[in-house]
Structures are given as C-alpha cells and as structure tokens.
Amino acid sequence: MAVDTEHETDDAAETVTASVVGASGFTGGELLRLLAGHPNFELAEATSRSYAGKSVGSKHPPLRGTDLRFTEPDDLESVDVLFAATPHGVSMGQIDEFFDVADTVVDLSADFRLDTEEQYDEWYDGHDAPEYLERAEYALPEINRENLPGAELIAGGGCNATATILGLYPLVEAGIVDGDQQIVVDVKVGSSEGGAGGGEASSHPERSGVVRPYAPTGHRHEAEIEQFLDTSVAFTCHAVDMVRGASATSHVFPSGPVSKGDLWKAYRGAYEDEPFVRMAAGGSGVYRYPEPKAVAGTNYAEVGFELDPSNKRVVVFSAIDNMMKGSAGQAVHAANVALGFEETAGLDFAGLHPVGAP
Secondary structure, three states, rough: OOOOOOOEOOOOOOEOOOOOOEOOHHHHHHHHHHHHHHOOEEEEEEEOOOOOOHHHHHOOHOOOOOOOOOEEOOOOOOEEEEEEEOOOOHHHHHHHHHHHHHEEEEEEEOOOOOOOOHHHHHOOOOOHHHHHHHEEEEEHHHHHHOOOOOOOOEOOOOOOHHHHHHHHHHHHOOOOOOOOOOEEEEEEEEEHHHHHOOOHHHOOOHOOOOEEEEEEOOOOHHHHHHHHHHOOOOEEEEEOOOOOOOEEEEEEEEEOOOOOOHHHHHHHHHHHHOOOOOOOOOOOOOOOOOOOHHHHOOEEEEEEEEHHHHHOEEEEEEEEEOOHHHHHHHHHHHHHHHHHHOOOOOOOOOOOOOOOOO
C-alpha cells in the first residue's frame, strides 16, 4: 500500500500493515504492545524462531488475550512496514530480504545508525551492506525530523546515545558547545539494556544492588553521539539496579561565559514545541531533575541542567526509558513521521506515579 507522505494526517481510518521481526525480546514486546494499540497500524506478523507457534501473550504478559502467534522468521509476509528488533548484525545480512517484503524498514539495531563503512570498521566488526548506509535516516525526530518524511530505511538510535544527544543537543544548536569544549558523560542504565538473553551480568543475583562500570571507555554509542553532535565526548557507562531506564549526566565546560538565562533560551528554543521532551531543571518537589522513574513506560525524555559558576561548568541531566524513547517508542515515533501519521499516535501514555523501581 502506498502511503501519502506529502502531508500529515490524523485519520485513524488510514492503516498500514506491519510486522515485527525478532518479536520475542524485550524491545520486540514493546513494539508489539505499541503497534497493537496504534490507530494506524495493523499488526500482521511477529516472528520468533524460539517461540514459533506460541501466542505472543505467553511471552509478553501485557498482550495476553490477543490472537497473534509467533511465526518462523524464514517466511516473512508482505507488509507495508517491517520493524526489525534483532541483534546487531542480523539486519545488515537480511536487508535485501526485508525490502523484498516491505516498503519501509525500521531497524532497531546498530546496523544502520552510522554514516560510513569506515565507522563500522572502527567501532563494530565491519558492515555487510554498506550501500544501504546512505539511504538510512536516523530515527530520533528531535534532531532529524526534516529528513524522516518518506524515509524507506529508518535506523533506531542507541538508548545511551539517545539520552546523551537529547541532553546536549540544545547546547550545540545554541553555539554553547562548538566542538572545542571538554565534555564528560556518565550514563547509568537498567538491566533491560542487555536484552532478554543478557547473560550472567544481568542476572538478578549479580545485578541487584550494583553501580557497576561496564564500559569505562570505548562504548560503541560514543561514535553515534560524536556523529550527530559533531563534537568529541569522554563517555562512560554504569550498570545499576533498575530494570528500565537510561540516565545521562553530562559535564560541559564552555569556552566562554554562560548564564542560566542563556541555558533556558537554548533548551526552550530546542524543545518548546517537542511533544515528547519535558523539562525538569531544579524546580520544586521530589523530582527536581530528570530521572528514569518519572518516564518509565513512556516515549518521553526529561532534560534539565544546572549551572556551576565556581568552575564554569554546566551539568546536564537527561533521562529516558531505554526500551521506549531509547528504542521501540522512538521507532514508532519516527515511523509516524515517515508515513505522515500524527506524531504522537500510539505514544500518548504519560507514565504513572507512584511506581516501583523502573
């Protein structure tokens, strides 16, 4: 079915068919949940080699009662949009097959996030389909909205990169960060980032109660951050005792004087009209700054900052749900823009309070 991308529509009667490849994982489950409740998507297929024949509700409790069953990934149905929630390396090997059965492919792995084959040689293990890299559009609408309408290949952002980019982007746009400053980023992430097969380090006995550095240097998402912000960062990740969430604290040392008014102008200018960015910058109450608990289960990002005049430092805080704004929610948001649907369609859940550990 051809979709008119010349103008945006909120016509709930206009629907396209969609499939999810790799649907049994955590992110695949989030995609199924979002697409099942979306006014413009008809969920046609969910593949899983391990769970073929079983109901999707048997693996994903929020989908109990639905009729859809997992199918083998070898025989893909023809659909309008294919969402790939597969491990890194799978999509680049099957991208021709994906486009044989779908007009639009939304890939949630790292396979098409970077611009060049050389970057994949440096940060990953090379690339099997480099001819597709120039066709891919980064899925984060807040920084790439103008290039998404009509996109045929959409590359989902990494969760750690997404949190960091959203925190720092307004400073880049305002010229407060121009590539010469020292920027130190520390990201704390939940166990779901390791996926359903996260291994020993993600098991409860090993993960519970920890604040564990797992990528002190050289994290692959660093390449993504530097590509889209055009600046270098010193980047470290910690695994912490939560299930959902990525929380980035960025320390920026501007070259010139910066006031709190300058910061507010930068962040309001970047995000005032964004439907999925909320500001939390030292107000009143318990949740004065961004934190994952406040956005768990939602496609929202929270962003805030604090100015430290004593050492000419800006501290930037940003928090997302790694499986939503950092993956499935971002993918659906980008697909909405690409296909001309209402941006917020299927993503209007604002969260719960109070809740337990995210």
